[in-house]
Amino acid sequence: MAPPMTRRHQPGTALSGRSGEFADVYDQMGELLNAAFGGLGEELPWVPLADVYETKDAYVIEAELPGVRKDAVDIELEDRELVITGDIVEREGRGLFRRRERRTGRFELRTHLPGEIDPDGVQASLSEGVLTVRVPRSTTERQRRIEISD
Template sequence: MTVPAHRRPGRLMEGFPALGWGEPMASEFDELFSRMNELLASAAATGPGASSPLADMHETEDAYVIEAELPGITREDIDVEVDDQHLRITGEYKKREREGILRRSTRRTGRFEYRALLPTSVNAEEVKAQLADGVLTVTVPKSQSAKPRHVEITGG
């Protein structure tokens, strides 16, 4: 996967003929490219030899919920880290001890890593993770500033 070159703020429109967009539009493109670079970097960030588990992320009014498929993994073999806008789930599929000769194997072994860039700031102190039936469910509450707030309109 190719990650776009990093651009310096205010340099995106340099060298292009004036399109009548002005500086505000150029700064919006700079911000868009910056977010795209973060997203692509997080998607390409799995380490060498690491796989990424299948996962879904959906948003509720109060939180982001990530459900990752991790069959056969114990909770001691999983690490979940969250900061302001990033989620990282890492661990290892361990080889099973067996008797006899292994004739065929299609099961994964080795390190895995799942990374997600969350769209808004989150409350990292209130994150909850639960492992049940081979599915890790991580609930990441949104920060108070990220939640929509209803504003009452008064007569004037």
């Protein structure tokens, strides 16, 4: 079973093969919800595309972050929730946009890992625009015998 991830839509991008009219309605609903509950015009972070899978000894998260430097990404692990955050700043000195699809601004990816993990063995690498985080599974046995007291 794949761990749940939070995904938010970025205005102006396609919604997984859905029509443009539906994407517009989706954007409008997002703006209404953000105005009602989002907090004084603060823009919600977008979620990078990612794959989360497990091997026999680890959970692996691969997130697409093209053009992002490793010092612009923060990775935190609290209990079994992995949080990847960062900010992509827009480059200055560009002319008038004719088409704009690349995302900028704050991003956040959260995923809950379903099993026991070894937080001391977490490894992360960023190569060719893909951030790979490997979270090893715990090697300690959680099962133990319980003695019945008198």
